[in-house]
Amino acid sequence: MKIGLFFLVVGYLLSQFYRSFLAVLAGMLQTDLGVSADDLALSSGLWFLAFALMQLPVGWALDRFGPRRSTALVLGLGGTGGALAFAMAQNALHLHVAMVLLGVGCAPVLMAAYYIFARIYPPAIFATLAGAVIGFGSLGNILGALPLAWAAEAFGWRGTLLALAVVTAAIAVVLWFVIQDPPAVQAPEGARGSLLDLLKIPALWVILPLLAVNYAPAAGLRGLWAGPYFTDVYGASATQVGQFTLLMACAMIVGNFAYGPLDRLLGTRKWVILAGNTLGGLCLLALWLVPVPGMWTSALMLAAVGLFGASFPLMMAHGRSFFPAHLMGRGVTLLNLFSIGGVGVLQMLSGRVHSAAAPLPVEAPYQSVFAFFAVVMLAGCVIYAFARDRVD
Numbered sequence: 376m377k378i379g380l381f382f383l384v385v386g387y388l389l390s391q392f393y394r395s396f397l398a399v400l401a402g403m404l405q406t407d408l409g410v411s412a413d414d415l416a417l418s419s420g421l422w423f424l425a426f427a428l429m430q431l432p433v434g435w436a437l438d439r440f441g442p443r444r445s446t447a448l449v450l451g452l453g454g455t456g457g458a459l460a461f462a463m464a465q466n467a468l469h470l471h472v473a474m475v476l477l478g479v480g481c482a483p484v485l486m487a488a489y490y491i492f493a494r495i496y497p498p499a500i501f502a503t504l505a506g507a508v509i510g511f512g513s514l515g516n517i518l519g520a521l522p523l524a525w526a527a528e529a530f531g532w533r534g535t536l537l538a539l540a541v542v543t544a545a546i547a548v549v550l551w552f553v554i555q556d557p558p559a560v561q562a563p564e565g566a567r568g569s570l571l572d573l574l575k576i577p578a579l580w581v582i583l584p585l586l587a588v589n590y591a592p593a594a595g596l597r598g599l600w601a602g603p604y605f606t607d608v609y610g611a612s613a614t615q616v617g618q619f620t621l622l623m624a625c626a627m628i629v630g631n632f633a634y635g636p637l638d639r640l641l642g643t644r645k646w647v648i649l650a651g652n653t654l655g656g657l658c659l660l661a662l663w664l665v666p667v668p669g670m671w672t673s674a675l676m677l678a679a680v681g682l683f684g685a686s687f688p689l690m691m692a693h694g695r696s697f698f699p700a701h702l703m704g705r706g707v708t709l710l711n712l713f714s715i716g717g718v719g720v721l722q723m724l725s726g727r728v729h730s731a732a733a734p735l736p737v738e739a740p741y742q743s744v745f746a747f748f749a750v751v752m753l754a755g756c757v758i759y760a761f762a763r764d765r766v767d
Contacts, residue, residue: 379554383442383488384511386450386546390481391515392523392539393457394422394594398602398620399523402613403532404470412603414467416726418474419599423719425478427712431570433483434708438701441556442487451547453480458540462533480543485512486708487554493695493703494557499639499766502692506635509688513631516597516624521617528613573709578697581762585755586690586710587717589652592659592748593684594718595725596677597623604741609670619674626678630685637689638766644693645764648686653756655683659749666742684752687714696765721751 397404397419404410429449436445457476464470485508492504526535573579596604601620605611611619634651638644658679662668668676691710698706725744732743 379443379550380488380491380508382546382549382553383446383484383491384508386446386484386550387488387508387512388515388518389450389454389539389543389546390484391513392519393454393477393481393515394419394426395516395598395620395624396519396523398597398599399520399613399617400527400532401599401602402606402616403527407532408464408466408470410467410470413726413730414470416599416729417723418467418470419595420719420723420726421471422474422478423594423715423722425475425719426482427714427716427719429479429482430486430708430712430715431705433486434570434705436483437486437490437704437708442483442490443551443554443556446483446487446554447547447551449483450480450550451544453477453482454543454547455480455540458536458543462536462540485509486704486711489691489695489707490704491557493698493707494700498696501695502638502644502689503635505688505691506631506633506685509685510628510631510635513624513628516627517621520621520624521614524613524617570705570709573698573702573706576697578763578765579694581758582690582694583710583713585648585652585759586687586694587713588721588751588755589648589655589690590684590687590714591718591721592655592752593623593627593681595722595744595748597627597681599722600725600729600741600744601677605670605673608667608738608741609673611670615670619670619677622674623678623681627681627685630682631688633682634686634689638692642766643764644689644766645759645762648689648693649756649759651683651686652752652759655680656749656752656756658683659745659752663742663746663749666738666745690714693762693765721748 397415401415433445453476457473457480460476461473464473488508489505492501496504597620602616605616605619637647641647658676662676694710725747728743728747729740732740
């Protein structure tokens with residue numbers, strides 16, 4: 376099982392890379408293909424929406440077939456096909472199609488690991504394991520920052536994506552051979568074993584709104600807006616953008632490792648999550664009020680948004696604590712549906728916010744984006760304040 380989990384982390388590294396690499400390639404794509412920032416916002420949002428919509432069939436497949444087939448086949452076909460389509464793209468539509476395929480391919484990887492954790496490991500360490508997977512897998516964020524900028528400048532973005540297609544296919548093949556499926560669980564007599572059973576759990580309804588918005592600011596800023604923001608406002612080079620997005624990626628990794636064990640150390644999940652996300656919302660408010668505080672100050676503020684916005688594994692542990700064993704696959708993917716679906720919707724809405732803002736001064740569109748993310752983050756915190764705390 377350990378070797379299978381190791382390669383699931385490697386697969387999740389690819390997932391993190393593919394959701395965030397547009398920020399670094401934005402300038403090259405705008406020059407070579409003539410696409411706009413709004414086109415890239417739509418492409419990025421489509422990745423998250425495709426990823427989110429796949430969660431329901433992935434949850435069913437995990438409960439029905441186990442993680443081995445569910446992960447290897449989908450990553451191999453969707454991930455490899457998406458990377459190839461991106462490498463051959465000629466216009467914005469081609470990028471949209473490629474990002475949809477990449478979102479589909481990446482959809483089962485993290486949930487397969489979470490499914491295994493929920494089935495065979497003690498519930499009390501779920502958040503720590505979940506955070507560790509995202510922390511190690513978030514090295515993909517680092518690869519999608521400065522190393523990607525170097526590779527794209529040295530080999531071209533098309534050549535880089537072709538190489539990534541080969542890597543994606545190879546990892547999918549390895550996953551087919553190394554993942555071990557946990558024993559199947561039979562539903563209790565009389566239990567329907569459907570998604571509707573999960574939606575009847577009242578405790579989830581005040582958790583889901585924050586889950587839908589808490590990752591969106593960090594993912595949207597790291598994956599898309601950081602690049603144009605530093606380029607347009609500060610005239611940053613591709614290498615500088617890579618440095619700043621690398622800093623944000625490192626902060627997100629630290630956040631995932633930090634959030635994981637805090638529920639056991641402090642004896643609460645709710646208040647750790649609420650405090651962290653409130654601080655992230657306040658950082659966004661600060662960037663709205665002072666959108667040009669200086670290049671490195673901006674970079675540090677965005678890094679803080681990434682750090683405090685890394686509460687996803689702890690939120691997953693909070694929601695998972697209410698699920699019956701025979702619905703664990705559907706349960707964890709339902710939570711992921713709201714999280715990633717929220718990112719996709721808010722990513723596309725942020726593109727509308729950006730384009731609707733006054734073009735001058737140059738920071739005004741990004742100031743609107745910061746305000747938009749701050750409002751939705753803090754609104755989610757208000758609803759989550761009524762959640763019922765639960766620790767294992």
